[in-house]
Amino acid sequence: MYNNVTYTPDERQLLDFKLEHPETIGLWTKSSGEPTEVRDILTINSDQFNNQLLIDSMMNFNAERIPERVVHAKNTGAFGYFVVTNDVSKYTYADLFNGIGKKTPLVARFSPSLQNRGGSDLVREALGLAVKFYTKEGNLDLLCLHTPIFSFKDPLFFPLVLHAATRNPQTNLFTLTSFWDIAVQKPSVIHVFFWLFSDYGIVDGYRKSDFFPIHTYELANKHGETHYVRFNFRTEQGFSAISSAEAALIIGRDRDYSVRDLYNAIERGHYPAWRLEMDVMTEHDIQTVEYDPFDVTRLWENGTFTTVQIGRLILNKNVDNVFSDIELTAYNPSNLVPGIPGPPDGLFRGRRIFYRDTQNHRLGANHNKILVNKPLYAKTYNRDGKPPVLLNMRNAPNYYPNSFNGPVPYVDEKRPRKKLQLLERNAVDFQPMSDFYNYILESEDHRGRFIQNLVASLEPVTPPVIQKILKLFYLIDPDLHKRVTVGLTAAYARRAAEQAAAQTTSTNTPIRNFPTTVPNRRN
Numbered sequence: 001m002y003n004n005v006t007y008t009p010d011e012r013q014l015l016d017f018k019l020e021h022p023e024t025i026g027l028w029t030k031s032s033g034e035p036t037e038v039r040d041i042l043t044i045n046s047d048q049f050n051n052q053l054l055i056d057s058m059m060n061f062n063a064e065r066i067p068e069r070v071v072h073a074k075n076t077g078a079f080g081y082f083v084v085t086n087d088v089s090k091y092t093y094a095d096l097f098n099g100i101g102k103k104t105p106l107v108a109r110f111s112p113s114l115q116n117r118g119g120s121d122l123v124r125e126a127l128g129l130a131v132k133f134y135t136k137e138g139n140l141d142l143l144c145l146h147t148p149i150f151s152f153k154d155p156l157f158f159p160l161v162l163h164a165a166t167r168n169p170q171t172n173l174f175t176l177t178s179f180w181d182i183a184v185q186k187p188s189v190i191h192v193f194f195w196l197f198s199d200y201g202i203v204d205g206y207r208k209s210d211f212f213p214i215h216t217y218e219l220a221n222k223h224g225e226t227h228y229v230r231f232n233f234r235t236e237q238g239f240s241a242i243s244s245a246e247a248a249l250i251i252g253r254d255r256d257y258s259v260r261d262l263y264n265a266i267e268r269g270h271y272p273a274w275r276l277e278m279d280v281m282t283e284h285d286i287q288t289v290e291y292d293p294f295d296v297t298r299l300w301e302n303g304t305f306t307t308v309q310i311g312r313l314i315l316n317k318n319v320d321n322v323f324s325d326i327e328l329t330a331y332n333p334s335n336l337v338p339g340i341p342g343p344p345d346g347l348f349r350g351r352r353i354f355y356r357d358t359q360n361h362r363l364g365a366n367h368n369k370i371l372v373n374k375p376l377y378a379k380t381y382n383r384d385g386k387p388p389v390l391l392n393m394r395n396a397p398n399y400y401p402n403s404f405n406g407p408v409p410y411v412d413e414k415r416p417r418k419k420l421q422l423l424e425r426n427a428v429d430f431q432p433m434s435d436f437y438n439y440i441l442e443s444e445d446h447r448g449r450f451i452q453n454l455v456a457s458l459e460p461v462t463p464p465v466i467q468k469i470l471k472l473f474y475l476i477d478p479d480l481h482k483r484v485t486v487g488l489t490a491a492y493a494r495r496a497a498e499q500a501a502a503q504t505t506s507t508n509t510p511i512r513n514f515p516t517t518v519p520n521r522r523n
């Protein structure tokens with residue numbers, strides 16, 4: 001009866017396991033290793049406190065959850081590799097980017113930024129792609145968003161803005177009023193909102209989006225010269241987005257659409273790939289362009305940089321276990337390698353601390369010893385702490401300097417001696433938002449959909465936020481202000497009519513209760 005049916009890879013997973021293992025995979029034991037005796041698997045009418053299997057199973061189950069990430073909690077990911085396709089040695093001596101054809105293994109994780117672990121992935125919020133490259137010179141982590149810009153420059157605002165954009169402490173709901181209020185108070189945020197409310201907002205699965213580490217990274221070549229780059233991961237699947245209405249329909253039947261899409265594509269051998277490119281400026285250009293090229297809230301301007309392809313990222317293996325291979329990953333943007341000194345801006349300096357700290361909290365101080373985070377090579381003077389400690393550097397000296405052949409530092413002649421010092425501005429510049437409205441939204445159709453999405457999001461927003469946001473829209477572009485105002489007026493009129501109609505309709509009385517008894521057949 002089932003012979004002619006084709007099942008999707010995600011539904012087939014257990015069956016595939018069985019086909020790969022025609023016999024049982026072995027004896028069931030307790031976590032101590034003691035084999036499970038068949039009479040212990042039923043505890044009814046037995047002395048339950050004497051049943052070690054019951055205690056072992058229950059206690060382990062009770063402890064299954066660890067704290068979810070404060071942001072980017074919802075998980076999916078895969079293993080893959082990066083392959084160098086171009087000679088970029090004139091920009092960086094980073095080993096992983098040098099040598100056409102060189103392959104570096106990696107683990108990638110995708111996530112919506114605001115959803116809790118069980119949330120939906122077709123949402124109008126920034127999506128994350130985090131990549132951990134296991135290089136010979138340590139792990140390189142690139143954390144990206146699917147918006148090419150970030151919301152603000154000052155790291156102090158991260159917890160504050162994120163509180164406004166996540167669940168309200170009383171209602172436990174995402175609240176559009178606080179979401180837009182923070183944009184009023186910190187208008188650089190509006191630029192990110194614009195990307196999200198445009199056709200770039202909801203992508204048709206992670207595979208079909210570009211991703212951006214955003215910050216301007218410093219790179220060093222073997223002569224000690226520096227270049228400044230913005231990396232871009234460009235999807236080879238073709239960018240594809242969906243509308244709010246389409247997303248709502250899909251979410252109704254599948255909250256894990258993008259997770260499923262990625263898993264099934266990889267199982268079917270349609271390995272998703274991204275081109276890693278970089279937009280490059282020389283040390284001279286970076287200091288002379290007429291805008292701030294380190295400002296994470298704005299794009300670089302056409303004609304001020306060249307674009308160079310580095311290689312391709314390919315995901316070709318689904319993980320065996322989401323908890324150990326993805327949930328336990330600890331991506332940290334300050335995991336950099338020689339030849340990539342990293343971004344010099346203030347936001348990145350903040351991020352250098354936050355990730356290590358939150359991962360100490362979430363995974364423990366030894367998170368880099370968890371298998372999926374373990375670099376190919378590491379010898380440190382760090383010791384002890386909550387497991388895993390692996391071999392804890394065994395009997396090697398645990399202090400430095402020492403006279404007993406403990407690990408030693410090396411000399412990197414190529415490392416740049418100078419460091420660029422930035423002086424960042426706090427002023428808000430509406431130009432990038434105006435450019436977005438007039439140029440990035442390339443057609444009248446797109447602008448129309450953008451206005452529609454804005455209006456839908458603004459309609460529930462209460463005073464005084466709504467008045468203030470409209471004033472800001474006026475400053476960005478009077479046409480934007482006019483069209484959103486017209487849209488809102490129509491939306492309010494529709495709502496008032498719906499409310500009036502609802503008052504005249506009779507209330508809905510339940511026609512049944514849940515049955516809680518069955519007929520007594522003995523009578």
Ligand code: HEM
Nearest residue numbers: 069072109128129130143144145150155158213214354358
């Ligand atoms: C001050 C600014 C920022 C702070 C304080 C911050 C903080 C955090 C924290 C606490 C996490 C959870 C980490 C974990 O539990 O393992 C996280 C995850 C993440 N962040 Fe940020 N973030 C900031 C800016 C950014 C920016 C600019 C980007 C992208 C360019 C970004 C991309 C991501 C991604 C992709 C993840 C998910 C990592 C994963 O898959 O595990 N963040 N961030």
